[in-house]
Amino acid sequence: xxGTQTGGRRHxxxxxxxxxxxxxxxxxxxxxxxxVTIVARTTHHLFQPLLYQVATGILSPGEVAPATREILRRQxxxxxxxxxxxxxxxxxxxxxxxxxxTTFTTEYDSLIVAAGxxxxxxxxxxxxxxxxxxxxxxxxxELRGRIFGxxxxxxxxxxxxxxxxxxxxxxxxxxxxxxxMAGQIAELxxxxxxxxxxxxxxxxxxxxxxxxxxxxxxxxxxQLSAKALRQLRRLGVEVxxxxxxxxxxxxxxxxxxxxxxxxxxxCMTKIWAAGVSGSPxxxxxxxxxxxETDRAGRVKVEPDCTLPGYPEVxxxxxxxxxxxxxxxxxxxxxxxxxxARQIIRQVRGEPARQPFRYRxxxxxxxxxxxxxxxxxxxxxxxxxxxxxxxxxxxxxxLVGFKNRVTAVLHWFVSFIGRGRSERTVTLQQVLARVALxxxxxxADRLVPGAGGxxxxxxxxxxxxxxxxxxxxxxxxxxxxxxxxxxSTTG
Ligand SMILES: Cc1cc2nc3c(=O)[nH]c(=O)nc-3n(C[C@H](O)[C@H](O)[C@H](O)COP(=O)(O)OP(=O)(O)OC[C@H]3O[C@@H](n4cnc5c(N)ncnc54)[C@H](O)[C@@H]3O)c2cc1C
Numbered sequence: 405x406x407g408t409q410t411g412g413r414r415h416x417x418x419x420x421x422x423x424x425x426x427x428x429x430x431x432x433x434x435x436x437x438x439x440v441t442i443v444a445r446t447t448h449h450l451f452q453p454l455l456y457q458v459a460t461g462i463l464s465p466g467e468v469a470p471a472t473r474e475i476l477r478r479q480x481x482x483x484x485x486x487x488x489x490x491x492x493x494x495x496x497x498x499x500x501x502x503x504x505x506t507t508f509t510t511e512y513d514s515l516i517v518a519a520g521x522x523x524x525x526x527x528x529x530x531x532x533x534x535x536x537x538x539x540x541x542x543x544x545x546e547l548r549g550r551i552f553g554x555x556x557x558x559x560x561x562x563x564x565x566x567x568x569x570x571x572x573x574x575x576x577x578x579x580x581x582x583x584x585m586a587g588q589i590a591e592l593x594x595x596x597x598x599x600x601x602x603x604x605x606x607x608x609x610x611x612x613x614x615x616x617x618x619x620x621x622x623x624x625x626x627q628l629s630a631k632a633l634r635q636l637r638r639l640g641v642e643v644x645x646x647x648x649x650x651x652x653x654x655x656x657x658x659x660x661x662x663x664x665x666x667x668x669x670x671c672m673t674k675i676w677a678a679g680v681s682g683s684p685x686x687x688x689x690x691x692x693x694x695x696e697t698d699r700a701g702r703v704k705v706e707p708d709c710t711l712p713g714y715p716e717v718x719x720x721x722x723x724x725x726x727x728x729x730x731x732x733x734x735x736x737x738x739x740x741x742x743x744a745r746q747i748i749r750q751v752r753g754e755p756a757r758q759p760f761r762y763r764x765x766x767x768x769x770x771x772x773x774x775x776x777x778x779x780x781x782x783x784x785x786x787x788x789x790x791x792x793x794x795x796x797x798x799x800x801x802l803v804g805f806k807n808r809v810t811a812v813l814h815w816f817v818s819f820i821g822r823g824r825s826e827r828t829v830t831l832q833q834v835l836a837r838v839a840l841x842x843x844x845x846x847a848d849r850l851v852p853g854a855g856g857x858x859x860x861x862x863x864x865x866x867x868x869x870x871x872x873x874x875x876x877x878x879x880x881x882x883x884x885x886x887x888x889x890x891s892t893t894g
Contacts, residue, residue, distance in 0.1 A: 425518030425721030429740030461824035577678030
């Protein structure tokens with residue numbers, strides 16, 4: 405095809421999603437003789453691994469979520485469109501997307517679907533209302549509001565039992581996200597907030613981390629897992645393993661332990677860091693292609709990351725099921741770059757497709773300031789050395805010089821000092837989700853689909869991981885992320 409098609413126009417590549425997979429695919433097409441359209445439902449590229457720092461007041465949203473069009477402003481062959489893709493017509497080669505107040509359809513010659521994953525409650529979506537997950541800037545800001553708000557409301561309470569409920573924080577899921585979140589709430593309670601309140605002592609906050617599995621950071625191996633557990637306990641985090649969540653409401657969480665013993669923790673703040681399932685778009689795509697998704701809702705692809713029967717459609721990142729690769733940033737980055745390379749080969753007239761070869765660059769998770777665990781090949785790092793590596797890798801992968809500089813300043817404030825520069829919360833941030841649900845729900849009742857957020861078809865409901873008990877929600881490992889060793893963002 406040599407870069408042009410009949411009609412003299414250039415090869416059109418449409419990319420769905422501006423996360424790691426979508427952004428790195430677009431960048432890899434920088435010098436290719438193609439026209440690229442990114443369609444994403446947010447205007448930013450989100451660096452999800454640092455969301456927990458937005459939730460705990462260390463970083464601002466802008467530092468982890470720069471505008472996609474700003475990142476790509478110098479890349480003349482890319483346009484960025486805001487829209488939630490609701491339909492992919494594989495025969496006509498078009499995608500249709502909803503944006504506020506409009507719907508548009510775009511044609512493609514090659515399509516890269518990098519729509520990522522959503523939070524999974526393992527069939528118990530009703531938990532979401534009281535135990536928000538952490539997948540988006542909205543989630544992180546809502547959690548920030550809930551965490552700092554809990555201390556404020558504890559200060560106002562006179563009933564000791566109610567104070568205790570406000571000052572108890574339960575994090576469900578002891579994978580990297582849960583460990584990082586629990587560690588940061590502990591640092592808030594023990595380093596940042598003491599001295600600021602007059603009626604409560606923030607150091608008395610109870611932080612509980614629980615998981616159905618029998619270890620924290622299980623994929624890091626026994627040695628690092630044990631170190632992480634010790635470090636968490638030193639920080640004052642109560643770790644409860646082999647524990648299954650069976651109920652969540654506004655004032656607490658109901659649990660069953662390994663012996664079938666039921667218990668309840670009274671707590672106002674619950675954070676869900678336990679599971680992910682592929683974006684609903686994946687199930688729609690698989691159904692249209694007559695192919696399958698795996699149990700986590702990810703699309704099963706050919707070895708070259710294409711949709712079976714549709715060599716012009718690539719699925720990459722968290723939405724891709726291939727060789728049991730984990731849902732981590734490096735899989736998405738390398739998958740996006742691989743898809744771009746295959747498209748370049750095609751427009752150059754080199755038709756033979758290459759299989760995707762993933763290079764595992766290692767895994768890491770922070771526990772607290774100056775303490776992290778990391779694996780790179782056979783190397784195992786922990787403590788301060790692990791943390792230095794974490795710092796270097798995250799600086800390298802944060803997008804934009806400006807963001808790196810301000811992130812370093814904020815880390816300096818929080819890790820060397822005790823402060824948190826990004827503590828601003830508004831009631832609207834906490835209530836906006838409920839309000840939005842009501843507004844979009846009302847709009848949907850008047851005009852189906854008008855709410856802009858298409859509800860997932862029945863067959864796209866999150867699928868529980870194999871170890872789920874049929875009668876209970878299992879706060880199991882962060883399903884896809886822990887399906888195989890987690891890679892770092894580096
Ligand atoms: C809290 C958290 C912490 C993490 N920590 C780490 C870590 O330390 N190390 C690591 O390697 N990985 C980590 N991960 C995983 C990593 O972030 C993901 O694997 C990675 O982001 C996947 O990239 P992706 O491009 O497939 O999807 P995403 O980055 O999720 O991007 C999906 C994109 O698709 C868009 N989109 C979705 N549906 C539609 C639609 N219908 N229409 C249009 N656009 C759509 C979204 O808006 C987004 O732009 C973490 C994830 C989370 C949530």
